Amino acid sequence: MDAVLKIGGVPVTELKERYGTPLYVYDEEKLLHQCRQYSQYFSCDAFDTEVLYASKAFSCIEMLRLVKNQGLSVDVVSMGELFTALKAGISPDRIYFHGNNKTLEEIQYALDNHVQTFIVDNLQEAYLLVEEMKTRDYVLHVLLRINPCIEAHTHAYIQTANIDSKFGIHLESISQIVDLIQTLKQSNHIVFDGFHAHIGSQIFEKEAFVKEIETMFSLIDTMQKKGILCNTLNLGGGFAVHYTNEDQPIPISVFSSVILETCQKMQELYHTNIQKILIEPGRSIVAEAGSTLYTVGFIKKTPHKKYVFVDGGMSDNIRPSLYQAKYEADIVNHMDQKKTEIVCVAGKCCESGDILIDSIALSPCDSGDLLMVYSTGAYGFSMFNNYNRNLRPAVVFVKEGNSRLVVKRETLQELVRGDVCDEDPV
Structure with a gap:
């Protein structure tokens, strides 16, 4: 098994380097396949x-x-x-x-x-x-x-x-x-x-x-x-x-x-x-075609849990908090390693309920590693929120070894574009 996961023929390390994280990643061929299945059947x-x-x-x-x-x-x-x-x-x-x-x-x-x-x-x-x-x-x-x-x-x-x-x-x-x-x-x-x-x-x-x-x-x-x-x-x-x-x-x-x-x-x-x-x-068209790529930040042990913190959370995927939705995930730059640790994947939002996956077996990881949560293609991007003034992630489509940006990452200036200040003209 390769150490680094590829989606649509593109290594996730390349996606991280080019687009940053958190990042919504869609396998375009899977999207097309689902559409064609519906048209056919x-x-x-x-x-x-x-x-x-x-x-x-x-x-x-x-x-x-x-x-x-x-x-x-x-x-x-x-x-x-x-x-x-x-x-x-x-x-x-x-x-x-x-x-x-x-x-x-x-x-x-x-x-x-x-x-x-x-x-x-x-x-x-x-x-x-x-x-x-x-x-x-x-x-x-x-x-x-x-x-x-x-x-x-x-x-x-x-x-x-x-x-x-x-x-x-x-x-x-x-x-x-x-x-x-x-x-x-x-x-x-x-x-x-x-x-x-x-x-x-x-x-x-x-x-x-x-x-x-x-x-x-x-x-x-x-x-x-x-x-x-x-x-x-x-x-x-x-x-x-x-x-x-x-x-x-x-x-x-x-x-x-x-x-x-x-x-x-x-x-x-x-x-x-x-x-x-x-x-x-x-x-059923978009969920399994989409995944969310995160960078691992701090790692913390408590008396009963080991937390792996990522640079996103309930702002880019509120479904676990809202619906108790469950997901699978991997440390995608260490795909060749065995999953020997039971951890809790948690986000960076200032909420105790900001838990993406409560308990999952992952390969050992350190700060800077890449974690991918699978099947986030439905309602992740759609239900994004700016809680804690987090910025909306970018969206990329990948296919046949190539990636392309379809939604830009939100900037700090775009975040405050609707704010009205006293010195602003009425």
Whole structure:
């Protein structure tokens, strides 16, 4: 085994020297592979299909250009994500706008840019859209988000379909669903296409998706009997990825087949007229393609632990603190050495909870060594925060022995660019 890890053919020591640490590193070939897997397997003769990249997982201009070039569409949940998608050259008719509390400014910005599809969360949003479309001359397509009340086996913070979820309209609120659809139909410039549902993230059980599909087709059948026809069903995302050796995610080929075959069975059972099925993978495209490179700083022993401190932490990866997320890691400039020490990998933020990995076996290390945490490609960069005024790390893509910068490291001057001082002109 080589002593120094390579990612995309590039030694991590070279990445450290050229870009510094902390550093978000993406294997571009892995990103492309995941996109191609979805394009290949989420397809069938019974339905039109569309794969939307859930950009909240990792959004920057270069990532969205990659997605666009692979033929995927994009979903966004804020004006910032929408702006980034437009800057990346994503066509507005390939953008789907989500959000449980879209502001009027966000709605107007999306409509001004002719975003084609909104996922509507509630009746108040429907009223706003009807009003706003009075002065616009294009057709807006709408999917209504439904809470299917399926509690997937995942962390409570990333469940999105429990009975009191903040997302969507409760499945059994039939009169409210009908009222919302009728409200949308008041506009000659709005077309109601169908429903959207999402049951959570990091889901390992095929049965959860089967139950979601059965539930949604039953609702579509109920609407059909009331004279409300649906032609589109968006089943969201939530497909699990590998973080640690305990994880056994479902292959893309398998859950794609399960989803499409179950949809076909339900279509035949209820005699519905669904023409298009959509899914929204985000994490499963970027998580395993991304890693975070750190430099080891001080090392400390306490009565019961050995701490390995790194030059990042909860500012560049808040998931361990927020979700108790678990990761694997290595001392990547000593890959040829055995993992003989049990340590706690901790960050530099001024919080006792700033722990990246509570207990892990690593090879012996010293200050200045390089530590890589794997599978950080989803929600690391997206959820970065400037706590303790730490600077946002750079992002690089690596492929075929070459690296390229896609997001610059934040500078001290950029950190204070929004600060207003007394001596500044008003």
